[in-house]
Amino acid sequence: MVDCGADLVVGQHSHCVGCEEHYKEGVIVYGQGNFIFDLWGNEFWKTGIVVKANFGEKMEIEYIPICRENKGSGLGDKDIIDGFMKRSEQIKQPGFINAEYEKYALSMIDEYLAMLSSNDGSEFSDARNAERAKTENLRANYHPTVLAALENLFRCEAHNELIQAALHSITQSGQHHEG
Numbered sequence: 001m002v003d004c005g006a007d008l009v010v011g012q013h014s015h016c017v018g019c020e021e022h023y024k025e026g027v028i029v030y031g032q033g034n035f036i037f038d039l040w041g042n043e044f045w046k047t048g049i050v051v052k053a054n055f056g057e058k059m060e061i062e063y064i065p066i067c068r069e070n071k072g073s074g075l076g077d078k079d080i081i082d083g084f085m086k087r088s089e090q091i092k093q094p095g096f097i098n099a100e101y102e103k104y105a106l107s108m109i110d111e112y113l114a115m116l117s118s119n120d121g122s123e124f125s126d127a128r129n130a131e132r133a134k135t136e137n138l139r140a141n142y143h144p145t146v147l148a149a150l151e152n153l154f155r156c157e158a159h160n161e162l163i164q165a166a167l168h169s170i171t172q173s174g175q176h177h178e179g
C-alpha cells in the first residue's frame, strides 16, 4: 500500500500493541492493541495505542497509550509506547521476527492441542484449555506421525476448506453433541 502511495498503513487484529516500521515514504503500524476488550485480566489484551496523525505538508504521528480500567479505557502508562518503540528497533534485526514468532507459536500449541482433544462433552472453555495446557503433557499424546498429519491438515487449503465446510454444516444444523 505504501508502494502505491499510502502515507500510513495501520494493521489490526493481533489484539496486542505491535510496533512501527518506516518504509520508504510511509509508516506502517503493526497492531494498535485493544481499545476496550472484556478479556482484560490478560496483560497483553488490556493495552492499546491511539494513533494520532496529522496529514500536513509532512505527516506527523503521535502515539497515545491507553489502558483498560474498571469501567472503560483511560490514558495508559508511557511504558506501552516505550515497548512499542523498542520492538520497532528489534524488528530490524535479521531473524528476530521469525525467532520470536516460533517462540510464541510453541507457547500456544498446547492450548490448541487441548482444544482439539476436549472430548468429554463439556462446553468450550478457554480457561480449562489453558489449565490443561499447563498441567497435562498434551504433546506426548500424539505420535510424531500424527503431528505431521495435523500439520498437513492445517497447512493444506483443500483440507482446510473441507474441514471448515463440514464443521460449519454441523454447527449450523445443531447436530453437534450438546454435552
Ligand SMILES: [Fe+2]
Binding pocket: 013, 015
Ligand atoms: Fe480476534
